[in-house]
Amino acid sequence: RYMDILCDSYLFEKASRYNIKGNKLLSTPFKYYAVDVGLRNVRLNFRQQEPTHLMENIIYNELRSRGLNVDVGLIEQRATSNGEQKYRQMEIDFVVNKGDARWYIQSAYGIPDDEKMEQEVRPFRSVPDSFKRILVVGYDVRPWTDSDGILIVNVLDFLMDESLMYGIPEPSGIRPTQPAIDIPIQNLSPTQREILTALASNPMSSGESIARATGLVAKTVNRNLKVLQQMGLVDKRGERSHTQWFVTSDEP
Helix, strand or coil: HHHHHHHHHHCCCEEEECCCCCCCEEEEEEEEEECCCCHHHHHCCCCCEEEEHHHHHHHHHHHHHHEEEEEEEEEEEEEEEEEEEEEEEEEEEEEECCEEEEEEEEECCCCCHHHHHHHHHHHCCCCCCCCCEEEEECCCCCCECCCEEEEEEEEHHHHCCHHHHHHHCCCCCCCCCCCCCCCHHHHHHHHHHHHHHHHHHHEEEEEHHHHHHHHCHHHHHHHHHHHHHHCCCCCCCCHHHHEEEEEEEHHH
């Protein structure tokens, strides 16, 4: 009752939950977003600064300001554990509709490792249609499309350029050769910073060479190189035993 009053007062908006595979809206529970995050911050005396939730709220408000219908997506997935079949629910932050067009959008403030990336894109793989899928991230990276057709874009670019919802100039699967601007150092782990430092000193190095230079385990180096590649900070040439890595901002 009280949330309905707040929504009628235009202080919050209510988003319904949408069963993607069942193609139907669920009656409960709803998800609520502050219409003005500035008022929300003032009311809380700026005590609860949660960038993950604030970024999701801001993206929701921007989508609504573009005249789009926005729901929260749910996908049920069946899995077998110890011989028993179990159902689990995965959430896609936004199912966005306008006429016969649809977008699936995830908000992720940070992607520190492969496990987090897999967590964010796993729901996309269970979507039973081919509408556009977008992962909006909090770190600075040029828009690019991965091998699964998922557009990865920085939140500032997404908010300021509506055309990104309809495509990017780079061909699918091709990463940009240079990041838009430097990623804030606080968004990188100490291991990632150490790898970048070693690679900047010795460009065109293999993962094994970086491991020897840093004293890190080769498996850890290779895993973090993939994360840095997803961020647009490094890229590679060659395959398998002939792979050489380089810092993209140093590449002509």
